[in-house]
Amino acid sequence: MIEKRINLNKLIEQGDIYKEIKLFRNIQVNENDVSVDEVKFSYVVVLSQTCDLERLYDKNPNSVLSGLVAPLFLLEQFKDGTYLDFVGIQTETIKKEKALKPYINGEKPRYYVVSLDEETKLQNSLIDSFIIDLKYFFTADMSQFVREKYVSSIKPFYREELSHNFASYLSRIGIPINNGNHILKDDIVQ
Numbered sequence: 001m002i003e004k005r006i007n008l009n010k011l012i013e014q015g016d017i018y019k020e021i022k023l024f025r026n027i028q029v030n031e032n033d034v035s036v037d038e039v040k041f042s043y044v045v046v047l048s049q050t051c052d053l054e055r056l057y058d059k060n061p062n063s064v065l066s067g068l069v070a071p072l073f074l075l076e077q078f079k080d081g082t083y084l085d086f087v088g089i090q091t092e093t094i095k096k097e098k099a100l101k102p103y104i105n106g107e108k109p110r111y112y113v114v115s116l117d118e119e120t121k122l123q124n125s126l127i128d129s130f131i132i133d134l135k136y137f138f139t140a141d142m143s144q145f146v147r148e149k150y151v152s153s154i155k156p157f158y159r160e161e162l163s164h165n166f167a168s169y170l171s172r173i174g175i176p177i178n179n180g181n182h183i184l185k186d187d188i189v190q
Helices: 050-057 075-080 097-104 118-123 156-170
Strands: 016-029 034-046 066-071 111-114 130-133 138-141 150-154
Touching: 016 138, 066 130, 075 130, 097 111, 111 156, 150 156
Parallel strands: none
Antiparallel strands: 016 034, 016 150, 034 066, 066 138, 111 130
16 A cells, blocks of 8 residues: 655655644743744654655645645544544544454545555554544645655555545535524524
């Protein structure tokens, strides 16, 4: 499912996996101090299209300032319900392997599993398979994507599948929750 790109003349492509990429959640500037709230993700996958990323070095208004990425969470942490601890969210635990099958089979559109066999884990110095929670994506400054942080890439078929899943998840029809506290304009009787 993943492989090392042999030709690294393109610095960054869709499906590339990078390590130690930071999300800057909040930056506060005071008179004498700058405070930066950042989260460093061990691994992220690039979601931006390669054709857009090729504009990295453009000197015109089409240049790319940041890349769209999603964190790769360790599958064991996902099963333990601890993968969102960094934002103070505890999720349900998955105790039985058969309960994980809907995620692996793509039946849960919010999630994408990057399954790795033992040989791939060894070749890429990885300890576990990953899961991507497509709800938690962000943009990362292009200066963070350096060769030393490149880990490997998702193979072309799987990166297309991931891209399709992300687009489907993002374009779903959202229905607002009506808990009785909000009155919609159309609900007002004149």
